[in-house]
Amino acid sequence: MTDTSSRENHLLITLDVNGEQHEILVEPRRTLVDVLRHDLGLTGTHVGCEHGICGACTVLADGKPVRACLMFAAQAEGTALRTVESLGDGCGGLGDLQQSFTEHHALQCGFCTPGFLMLAEGFLAECPDPEPDEIREVVAANLCRCTGYQPIAEAIGHCAARRLKEK
Incomplete structure (x- = not known):
């Protein structure tokens, strides 16, 4: 028997990261920094304060610097993301x-x-x-x-x- 209750509260999103498309099943509350690091293995984006103050988690979203700890992964769908790995x-x-x-x-x-x-x-x-x-x-x-x-x-x-x- 498959446990569907844990998947009911998830979203299937597609993220464009460093020019590659990734389909990911995420909880709506997951931050972009967590998805980048833990789901995609892009550990160059660091987690510092988790309050948007330090800037260690800065990535580019459509060419603009954003704090990945303050953005939900679901918010990044449809955005071209770049991490430090792209440099x-x-x-x-x-x-x-x-x-x-x-x-x-x-x-x-x-x-x-x-x-x-x-x-x-x-x-x-x-x-x-x-x-x-x-x-x-x-x-x-x-x-x-x-x-x-x-x-x-x-x-x-x-x-x-x-x-x-x-x-």
Whole structure:
């Protein structure tokens, strides 16, 4: 006998994550960060405060940074999601933003790094030639206890300049 009572309160959703479609049966109350990590195995998205304050869970939804701990997975249906796993160069190496973070020592413990990378990726898509003050304002949205933010801001500025030069 199959237990259908546990499935009655679930939704079958389709998520577009990093260009791949995933059909997932979820409880309506499951957060996007939990589904990304536990159902899809995308553990680069970190769970920090679970209140939307720290930014460790930042992903891109239709190109805009969102806190995955504050969004229900069901809300993300029909949205193009990108996680930090999408930033590589496609050959197993680092993408340009990740490389810039490495070059500028913009990570120490690394816990906040995926959130900063996704925040920066969304920001640079919208503002490809940012001023230093704009970068500092954006990075202030996420929390880091190790780097003091200056290396993060420098890494983002360097990546922006490199991208402009390559155009």
